[in-house]
């Protein structure tokens with residue numbers, strides 16, 4: 051006997067939009083679980099815009115956006131439980147949760163994973179030197195800004211030039227810190243070139259081909275050494291923000307029996323957003339680190355529709371055979387599996403591709419060929435061969 | 442504060458903590474002086490967390506005696522103090538003909554060291570025990586009693602027991618000099634003078650300097666030996682059950698692959714001599730070498746995520762054995778406890794206790810119960826009333842965090858808090874909880890580092 055119809059793990063944009071949509075479709079019991087003290091996911095920590103363009107055609111700041119998503123899900127009748135951490139995913143939609151009252155096991159008819167993504171830490175990047183305080187990811191920086199209203203440094207170096215790196219820069223500037231430089235090991239910015247206008251106008255040096263080699267300082271950072279085109283150099287600073295290098299928050303997946311895509315590090319899904327165990331679905335950044343909140347919100351809605359279909363027995367069975375990707379530049383292709391086509395429209399009607407290195411040329415999918423000119427960390431959308439042949 | 446003590450212990454590493462416990466239980470009034478903002482911030486902050494049997498220690502050495510006595514006492518007290526003991530055993534692995542040829546001698550040495558339960562294993566037997574090992578290995582032997590412990594809850598427990606039974610601890614208290622008047626020591630410290638009948642120098646990487654400062658002479662010279670490590674995420678811990686040791690060399694036990702009691706997997710340490718006594722810096726090239734080394738031993742490690750990187754400094758000197766001696770000036774030096782101090786600490790303490798002689802052993806000393814953080818045991822997040830999770834990766838509850846912030850050994854630094862709770866030590870390295878943890882410490886005034 052199921053405790054609820056759908057359990058949603060993660061109350062970020064993807065999980066909340068799915069909850070709202072499931073209720074709108076008439077699903078009786080929708081339960082959203084989040085380990086944080088409040089719902090909203092990453093945007094809750096982001097005291098900046100833009101959020102809300104795709105959803106409501108307006109520009110919002112993160113906290114207001116998070117609140118609106120939460121209110122909508124609740125108004126639609128979804129139950130949200132915070133301070134509830136899912137600690138294990140068991141076969142058939144049974145999840146183990148830790149709450150302030152201890153362990154519980156909940157059975158859902160379906161489970162949606164919407165646990166989001168996180169940035170790569172200094173440790174996982176194997177950056178040498180000492181381990182002083184003041185070294186963090188963007189999300190921690192945003193946490194300091196949102197909940198403590200002060201930052202633990204005044205002159206940090208920002209490592210990375212992804213979109214989120216510029217959020218980090220703005221958060222610093224609006225909270226009394228002035229980045230001494232933004233550095234990137236690559237030859238140019240990871241985000242679109244227009245993003246570099248702001249630091250240029252503000253006189254924050256942008257340095258490409260510049261890799262952080264070591265962090266110095268005992269209890270606080272007092273500088274870093276970089277490997278730059280001119281040779282090794284020291285930069286005085288009192289903090290380091292490692293931005294981007296997002297990866298799915300997949301700890302739960304990796305300790306479960308669910309299939310994980312070694313390229314994306316997220317779950318392997320079919321075009322319905324369904325995992326190797328058909329009781330499980332996924333949406334949002336747990337699939338693809340990283341897309342905007344609006345993109346994740348949209349995926350949440352679409353996967354909600356396929357979950358509703360599944361609850362009505364209207365989804366074709368999941369195919370066993372995956373899409374095979376060949377070619378050195380392809381990091382992953384989503385969905386990983388194409389199941390038989392039925393009445394229900396797919397949640398993923400195009401193939402999302404990511405690269406490991408800049409690539410300009412042709413990509414063949416099945417028999418057809420598509421021209422792309424792109425770089426890592428950019429979304430590439432190609433038609434999905436829904437007849438089921440390999441790519 | 443100007444009270445007289447029977448013994449002043451300089452340094453709150455694992456060795457100083459264990460000695461504080463022993464002398465207190467023997468009836469002495471003890472003060473521990475630690476220059477760091479918190480305890481365990483020297484050599485003891487970073488090690489492999491193995492409780493050694495002494496199978497490969499030099500025959501007849503003081504080190505061997507202390508390791509074995511320390512092992513026995515840990516075995517006897519861990520349950521009472523709620524300290525973990527994972528009896529996983531070790532496998533010593535040979536990867537070349539040359540290493541394979543050395544196995545019989547190593548087994549003979551283990552036998553000579555009274556570690557009699559070692560057995561030589563064929564390649565196939567090893568692979569049955571550890572199916573994820575690289576099949577290129579040649580042979581190995583098993584040391585069943587090599588075990589894993591918590592490198593921090595153990596010394597915290599030793600010192601806490603001392604404190605609960607009357608000892609005192611002063612942190613951020615650096616000993617800067619001292620004089621002996623023939624019966625009494627007066628130490629000058631950054632917190633004023635401290636008088637004591639006896640001084641125990643347990644200053645780790647500063648042992649020789651303390652000897653020089655207080656006695657005007659030293660019998661050894663510390664040259665720190667750095668060890669760098671990689672720690673892999675929880676999922677990697679399933680790849681090996683045993684502690685995987687290489688055939689040791691004269692200089693080092695070599696690069697180990699083993700689980701931690703928190704359910705991670707570590708690869709390390711290196712052995713790099715340096716003059717710097719303070720900074721154990723990490724180097725990317727070395728970390729990449731460890732990454733490669735780890736994947737050679739356990740090929741499946743290649744796909745695993747690295748959770749953290751760290752380095753420690755072993756108090757090594759020109760001699761291989763421990764440098765423990767009593768001086769005419771009522772001072773005992775416990776120096777150069779290089780690479781087995783975690784295992785030997787209780788044995789070293791017993792040895793020092795015998796040098797001094799028990800005055801009035803406590804009849805029924807208070808015994809602390811430590812927070813159990815071992816992954817395989819029931820943790821607070823599984824229990825009612827835990828107040829919710831503070832750190833999601835290491836599953837540290839708010840109740841655990843609050844408990845760690847109280848009592849005579851509450852942390853005085855962020856690092857100290859992490860060592861007591863593991864908060865922010867997991868895969869996200871503070872991405873999710875960094876700010877919340879700092880906020881909690883600021884509120885408690887616990888970050889003085």
Ligand SMILES: Cc1cc2nc3c(=O)[nH]c(=O)nc-3n(C[C@H](O)[C@H](O)[C@H](O)COP(=O)(O)OP(=O)(O)OC[C@H]3O[C@@H](n4cnc5c(N)ncnc54)[C@H](O)[C@@H]3O)c2cc1C
Nearest residue numbers: 060062063064084085091092100136165166334335342343
């Ligand atoms: C610093 C930063 C700035 C950004 N700025 C912008 C911006 O300006 N505009 C924009 O559109 N996008 C921005 N983004 C991206 C955007 O925030 C994300 O795309 C969006 O939040 C992803 O939504 P999600 O629902 O997939 O995951 P998340 O928002 O990450 O939500 C996942 C939720 O799952 C919960 N969770 C995880 N594991 C468990 C578990 N085991 N048990 C219970 N709960 C769990 C988490 O607590 C979290 O609340 C930014 C991201 C960052 C990091």
Ligand SMILES: Cc1cc2nc3c(=O)[nH]c(=O)nc-3n(C[C@H](O)[C@H](O)[C@H](O)COP(=O)(O)OP(=O)(O)OC[C@H]3O[C@@H](n4cnc5c(N)ncnc54)[C@H](O)[C@@H]3O)c2cc1C
Nearest residue numbers: 452454456476483484485489491616645668781782783784
């Ligand atoms: C890489 C590595 C791996 C290891 N692996 C293992 C293992 O698996 N098993 C094992 O048993 N052992 C292991 N060890 C060894 C073990 O960690 C050490 O033997 C042990 O930590 C030494 O402890 P200590 O108390 O002597 O020194 P420390 O921990 O350095 O303590 C000395 C203290 O004295 C303080 N101090 C110094 N000068 C002053 C002063 N003037 N005034 C006040 N205080 C002062 C310092 O701040 C410090 O806290 C390892 C060590 C390393 C580095």
